[in-house]
Amino acid sequence: MAPHPEAAALLARSHRLGSDPRNTNYAGGNASAKGTDTDPVTGSDVELMWVKGSGGDLGTLTEAGLAVLRLDRMRALVDVYPGVEREDEMVAAFDYCLHGKGGAAPSIDTAMHGLVDAAHVDHLHPDSGIALACAADGEKLTAECFGDSVVWVPWRRPGFQLGLDIAAVKAANPQAVGCILGGHGITAWGDTSEECERNSLHIIRTAEAFLAERGKPEPFGPVIEGYAALGAAERRERAAALAPVIRAIASQDRPQVGHFTDSEVVLDFLASAEHPRLAALGTSCPDHFLRTKVRPLVLDLPPTAPLDEVVARLKELHAGYREEYAAYYRRHALPDSPAMRGADPAIVLVPGVGMFSFGKDKQTARVAGEFYVNAINVMRGAEAVSTYAPIEESEKFRIEYWALEEAKLQRMPKPKPLATRVALVTGAGSGIGKAIAQRLVAEGACVVVADLNADNAEAVAEELGGPDKAVAVAVDVTSEEQIADAFKAAVLAFGGVDLVVNNAGISISKPLLETSTKDWDLQHDIMARGSFLVSREAARVMIAQELGGDIVYIASKNAVFAGPNNIAYSATKADQAHQVRLLAAELGEHGIRVNGINPDGVVRGSGIFAGGWGAKRAAVYGVEEEKLGEFYAQRTILKREVLPDHVANAVFALTGGELTHTTGLHIPVDAGVAAAFLR
The missing domain is CATH 3.40.50.720 (NAD(P)-binding Rossmann-like Domain)
Structure with a gap:
């Protein structure tokens, strides 16, 4: 059965937007469409919303990855909303708004899509948009970049209240096509799928052009003497020598799979004078630091330092990193906070060599590295026109150790026996x-x-x-x-x-x-x-x-x-x-x-037997080659091949x-x- 026309348009738009990393990161952001369908029980028309469900990826989204909700029930939640202190309770309420079997599980951003008065809504995490969102004077820069067509929304943790905030901003600014969400990303809307996509791309491309035209040429400062990248062969040789040691560092709490990249973006960042300051500030967008941790571990030695000194220093830095992470947890943990999940870094940066990223499997490790590249791009954009100013550490902790995030982790399938090996x-x-x-x-x-x-x-x-x-x-x-x-x-x-x-x-x-x-x-x-x-x-x-x-x-x-x-x-x-x-x-x-x-x-399926060994052994035993497996089976106790x-x-x-x-x-x-x- 073909999807509803509005859902089909949503899927096509999602694939186009999600296939370009300039628009959003892997599994980041979501999109929605509203439309009318027939209620199979009453036969009457019913207003529905299709929205990307929890955990999906826009670029590969299928109909099964959409949550389907009744808009009348979704909007009625406003009347029972208990306030921002209890907004997490609204996520469970989304289940009572599902239409039929409901499709995928609704995500935390469902309210943003359901409460905004527009037929189509996109919420994306483009590097250019987040650069403005994480600039110290982001609100002023947003006005300079877009005039009144894109509105600034101050940082608020994703949830029901953020949906109400954006709905109110849209209602108060009928000329606006979208908004910049402080410390987070962008949201755009439109009456049709085409208009919504056009508005999303307008925000992203306009921000890109603004940063390029207004930005200073070296936002990360000059190259540190002695920190330029090693040659390709030399840096990969050193990366291979360091990889097992760095994996030991990232796996003290639990084994991890690693990924290495020596892309130009990473090497240029690590050669620059400002990289220690910026890396210490950590990533900002929630999608980023949930995968990269609050900040990376950064080696503070030049690329040509003797290997034994590098290894010793990495171990010293790791001990300090663990102490700092434990202190971060203690500073912000509440009595009902989830237990600390581990104090090892997910990202390890080695100047002149590249970036090592880690996760529970190769895809998770690779994506963590991709997200840190996004973070570097965000830092570059913000520093080019202003100063990089991520959200407060306490807010990062609230998201990293969010009860809803913990529940999501607990729902993950049990790892297979050889996971991480x-x-x-x-x-x-x-x-x-x-x-x-x-x-x-x-x-x-x-x-x-x-x-x-x-x-x-x-x-x-x-x-x-x-x-x-x-x-x-x-x-x-x-x-x-x-x-x-x-x-x-x-x-x-x-x-x-x-x-x-x-x-x-x-x-x-x-x-x-x-x-x-x-x-x-x-x-x-x-x-x-x-x-x-x-x-x-x-x-x-x-x-x-x-x-x-x-x-x-x-x-x-x-x-x-x-x-x-x-x-x-x-x-x-x-x-x-x-x-x-x-x-x-x-x-x-x-x-x-x-x-x-x-x-x-x-015998069967064996490369050795197929390469002539079978014929020779068959000759030794006086049997036909094609019956050698049967011969071997019959001489065994179990009579099995x-x-x-x-x-x-x-x-x-x-x-x-x-x-x-x-x-x-x-x-x-x-x-x-x-x-x-x-x-």
Whole structure:
């Protein structure tokens, strides 16, 4: 069933506005439309409002993301409004205004849309509008910029009273097309969807032009000597070295996923003389600081400072940041305030290098960084024409620890078992490695798909959901340099690495007398040496980020079972199996667990078997290649064929949170081969 024409127009307008970051940030702002429809109960006309619901994003809004309310009931709430001290109670009252099933949950801004006397309303968070809203003399600048066509509304926390304020402003200023909300954003309206969109864009573009024409050329001041950005390669090298340390800083209260950006906007800001003062003032727009925290942690050393000094200073600054945040909480907390949610920074700024942002998953971390870029743009605009003056700290606290915000957080789905964990899987472009990567992503992990075949790795990463879920790296595990580069890519993509699966391998099946030294060396270089190199690099990262970790080896039944014509492969699997024991003993003091899995007979979906190994093993056993899986199954105790998914299940069993006290273990995934029982 097609949406109501007014709702359809609203969706189209929302997509256009939300697709341009100059208009509003991700998931920021909302839009509405009013119209008449038939009441299915009475058959009479009923006035309705469609408005973006809580938690949606304008750029990707669907009909299911709209809340649908009856306007007569919405407007009747004015008569029972108990006053600003109890305005939060009105959010629950919106549920009694819903039409039919009501669609999405109404957001805190619903009153703004319902009470303003206009058929269409947009509430947006454009950088240009917020720059005026956060300027010290924002009201005066708004009048200079727009005359009387856009009206200033002083800061008020989002809610029912703000809706009443804007409705009153519109009624008192019939010539106005919208307003600047102090410390917050903009609201525009119109009789039609087209007029409303036109008015929104007029406010945004006019503010942009005003800031560009009136603004001073260097609003952030001159470049600090020695603080200019490092070259691209050098800054990414340093960012990769710092990422695990910074992730440890951001994850003291709870593990976080990271994101790194070295965009020109960030680097220019951090090179400027005014960046320490401005960063300390914190972000202003509620959408910003709910994701970035009140202020970032800023390194106060130049880009060329020795790395060990930078690490030591970051740890000192972190201790101070936590103390300051706890003091901020104590200054403003009331007896009924939610408990402090954690005192670690969400944004860490490193001059000359870039910005690290953190969140409960990659998307949240990335969006936090995007919001801080918005904040930099706001600071630039405000400083260009005035002085940046965000809302008071007490008001920030009221929003950060708002009971309604806490309730929203409590409604969030329970995290998946591997949420916040970053995995790197070698040989993940096909077969067992691909199945492992799929299972880890399904359980909430971010995955680095590492494979010799770059095309296969890219295809798997895309299939897993793209950059917010998985990234691809091409790596030859016999190369120390390529392995180091793979881990650098991992920490720059997700902040660190928590879970490594040594799965890459080949199989050379030959009798002893036909096995050349080249065969032997290649087999051992890829699996024994490769696993050692990967595990060594993994340990470096895991120790630096102080979050423990898991290293899993995909070994083989052949690690303990002596089969025919298989000397090179079986010997290297035995090497891997003992690496598990050795590393479990050595890395346990760092909370790093090392375990192994011994599969057997994984024919279907296996890259190794498809690459010629299957034909050779079939010849050894005198069976047709296509029946090799059945043959292996029949020689097992359970008479079941082993598939890549079964190996992936074992990886999850070891790393999913239930076996927290298990290390040095090998789990057989072979459907039962008595000769390979561990003893």
